[in-house]
Amino acid sequence: MEFYKNAFGFVQKFLTPEKDYGEINSGTTTIAFANTELGNSNFKKGFSESTLNDKPFGIELAFTTSTVEKLMQNAVKNGAVLLEKTVTKPWGQEVGYLRDLNGFIIEICTPIQTSE
Template identity: 35%
Template sequence: MKLRYTIIYVADVPATVDFYERAFGLRCRFVHESNLYAEMETGETALAFAGEPMAEMNDLAIRPNRRTEIAAGFEIAFVTDDPHAAYAQAISAGAAGIKPPAEKPWGQVVGYVRDLDGCLIEICSSIGD
């Protein structure tokens, strides 16, 4: 099997796409006309967003992610040459700052924000840089 998609259920798919474009510089690959599904251009493994009503259509039940709630136990990590600038860009695009980038003992620079729905996003340098 191949890991081909990471799909996050979100409150508002177009707003999330717009946010990820502005905050993290991603490009959108595809938005379904229903506005209930979109994929970002992230290479072989697509970061995708599904509208929360899709959960019930798939016979699933989910706990919606919201900024005011405790973050769900997962994170999306973006690697960049300049975590400090990327962190600032995310904040200016509307991300909620949690932990500004700081150097780990192993030399990696790591910071955290929460996205529109409160999902944890890590912004880091690649290991060994």
Template identity: 30%
Template sequence: MKLSMGYVILYVQDLEKTKYFYGELLGFSLRGEYGTYIEYDTGSTILSMNTREGGREVTNLPIPDDSRKEQTFELGFVTQEVEKVVEKLRIAGVPVLMEPREKPWGQKVAYVEDPDGHYIEICSPMG
């Protein structure tokens, strides 16, 4: 059996803030919008969002109403221009959690926070 990653869905509080962050600031193309559900083309994987209420209606899962601060994952976006992307986000008021720095394995990495508190890694390609 072979599986492949088709998409990631984030449950969000404010769809308009989310659209601004991922569409305007990060520059991803909106692939589709269906009520409270949106999709962005990020390359090989689709990044999707739905409101918390919309997610509960579709899945019947106990998705919480508020943003949660405990993090168990991050989204990583690769670019050759880590500093430039981070500076654009900073100017827009996005919280920068870690300034760009070189890791021991040679990759440049920075962290920011999206409107719902998800950790977003902005990094250079590996090797």
């Protein structure tokens, strides 16, 4: 959670006294975090733990901003690993990819402009 607070400026919403579960606000969405021990207690058959040593899972968190490069640089300064440099997609959207401290993919992008 500290990484997401420091790298992206999100605000902590909740943290258990044991510090094994917490939530942050990222705009209108709450992102929840559980430590490995709590995760193992929640899933009887266990789960696959994400690490920076393995290929990332095929799922991402996407955060939109008008300052993609600035946010990417701040995230890297706070421990993120650059996965793919920022590119401009054919539809005009700027997109870059990072991995967080646990190896999860984070997409940093400008909002998609619609014609409505």
